[in-house]
């Protein structure tokens with residue numbers, strides 16, 4: 071017990087830094103910022119895993135020790151309990167009045183008649199055994215509340231099972247997310263994801279994502295209240311559960327993911343993809359639609375870029391760095407920000423660059439421009455339909471926008487079982503904390519026949535095996551019932567402390 | 569989702585303020601009863617209980633309370649009546665708020681604090697029902713409730729608002745209801761635990777005088793306080809467990825994972841483990857009594873931390889606080 075206590079305590083204390091320090095898996099940006107700001111102290115904390123507490127070696131060590139200690143204490147307890155359940159209740163101690171609760175009375179019933187009545191009082195909830203003393207007295211040993219220990223064991227076993235299921239879930243899980251512009255789609259293939267977080271087996275390629283496709287985001291809808299609070303987000307999609315299946319329609323909303331065999335598809339974010347028409351330096355006309363990244367979750371003021379390559383090596387690439395303000399409000403003389411995520415006469419603020427987009431030929435972020443080999447050639451704030459033309463004939467027209475939705479695919483084959491296991495924990499807890507374990511003994515002694523009427527002395531003793539609650543009251547009530555079923559003789563004496 | 573019914577929301581606020589005033593009055597009455605009540609009351613009641621046990625064990629302890637003692641007794645009854653009135657108003661204010669926002673009314677800190685406070689008072693009334701002798705302790709339970717409601721009505725207050733999409737789930741109703749019931753009950757347990765520690769200390773140093781020992785003489789037996797505090801945890805712990813499970817079910821539906829060590833989740837876990845520690849401590853030789861009591865208080869500290877600091881200072885996905 072002491073080990074369990076210490077390990078539980080460590081577990082609680084160990085979890086605390088995980089909530090107070092930024093955690094890399096949740097927020098990599100803030101984590102590296104924190105480390106930079108705190109110099110060697112930050113690096114020290116990093117070294118001991120403080121920025122990934124729940125993935126750290128020492129947290130795993132506490133968890134594993136707890137696991138081992140739990141197994142170590144459960145096995146003997148299960149064996150003991152199995153024995154206790156099959157065994158008869160213990161014989162009565164010699165002196166019942168030494169027990170925490172006891173009392174005695176006399177009845178004019180004879181021994182057997184009284185014992186029958188007493189058994190009837192105890193009913194089915196008590197397990198009762200009758201024994202005869204050497205002295206000729208008869209004892210009843212009664213016990214109840216076995217399900218307390220049963221419940222406690224169920225709880226701890228289910229806890230173990232839960233830990234195992236969490237670990238299995240981690241090993242077999244994967245998670246990918248993808249920004250889908252309305253009208254487009256994707257398949258559940260690693261290469262298609264913007265972000266991919268595999269569990270160990272998925273990372274090793276031992277499990278492969280199920281072959282389903284979200285063929286098309288037909289429509290994304292956002293609804294707002296009068297005061298501008300979001301009230302509903304919904305993504306209408308067409309999907310195929312497996313590549314060869316026929317297409318099916320479905321709607322994904324924030325609390326209602328699409329649940330496929332083994333995978334779930336969530337709607338986790340949304341934004342805007344402005345559409346532009348660009349006349350290139352060589353006179354060709356191109357169309358482009360790019361998803362922009364929201365800079366502010368409350369107003370969806372967004373940023374992004376359009377990148378159009380001209381003839382290779384001709385330094386005729388056009389890059390447009392842009393901001394999209396759904397409900398524009400002037401921020402300074404030249405720039406706009408947004409007052410609301412609702413689109414009302416939006417503005418696309420553009421800065422047009424000419425030159426070489428990717429002189430290094432390396433992969434780049436699609437949301438920003440590398441302007442080191444480009445020249446700023448013009449800027450404007452465009453409403454839908456407006457156009458900015460440069461002196462060399464290059465122009466950018468803001469044609470409109472479509473929404474995009476960020477869809478996340480999650481896979482965790484163990485979570486359904488985990489739910490059952492967690493429910494078993496609750497059931498076990500209810501037994502463990504709700505049931506009281508009690509022992510009761512009756513010694514029924516024929517008191518000679520010197521007097522005219524037969525009479526019998528009954529002594530009763532009780533013991534609370536667990537949390538005594540108000541056992542005195544409980545005992546007193548039971549004592550009273552046991553007394554009143556016998557034909558009265560003389561007064562009862564009830565003694566007892568708690 | 570319908571909009572907000574402004575006049576109902578306003579009415580709810582008024583009733584809420586009235587409930588605070590009624591509680592405050594009740595608290596004053598409890599304290600007055602406590603101050604004017606005679607010293608020997610606990611001893612007397614304990615003796616009566618023994619008597620009753622012998623005579624007719626079925627008798628409810630209510631009838632066992634000592635014969636009316638004039639002023640103090642009347643004050644005490646008045647305080648209970650006020651508490652019941654306060655609870656009725658408090659519940660009414662929450663119900664009206666629910667009608668105003670057309671959803672379960674505990675989705676931000678103000679609403680949550682209000683509900684938890686209500687549960688705390690209800691838990692006290694429940695304990696009072698079973699053990700009338702603790703009546704004069706009512707002030708100790710009402711004081712934190714009033715403080716919390718005051719804080720809720722001022723600092724944490726947010727206007728009645730419809731729910732953002734992530735909160736539109738019936739699991740929210742179940743999850744937050746259970747959390748506030750469990751935490752309200754655990755608050756009462758913590759109050760009793762503090763009183764237990766006071767009594768325990770006084771029992772150890774019988775000769776000492778001062779405010780604490782003065783208080784201690786009027787408290788029920790240390791063992792009783794400890795036991796009632798435990799029974800409350802035994803009731804609240806499974807509830808809290810179910811609440812966390814419902815939270816996980818909701819997180820799975822809303823965020824794509826049942827558990828993500830978000831600060832709020834982490835603290836819920838910490839609280840859960842501390843109360844598991846408490847239950848173990850009570851069953852461990854050498855940890856019973858005082859040590860276990862401190863674990864109980866650590867648990868309540870963690871709840872408070874989770875509610876105030878994590879909501880206001882540490883940001884996470886659970887940004888339901890409604891403060892901005």
Ligand code: HEM
Nearest residue numbers: 071073074078136139140143222226502503844847848851
């Ligand atoms: C996260 C881990 C654990 C949790 C949440 C937990 C929770 C609980 C709970 C709620 C009880 C019921 C207490 C009561 O009856 O009042 C209990 C009892 C018990 N636990 Fe654990 N436990 C954990 C780990 C362990 C471990 C590792 C051990 C053994 C090394 C252990 C041994 C026991 C024993 C022996 C009891 C019976 C206490 C009694 O009622 O006499 N537990 N536990």
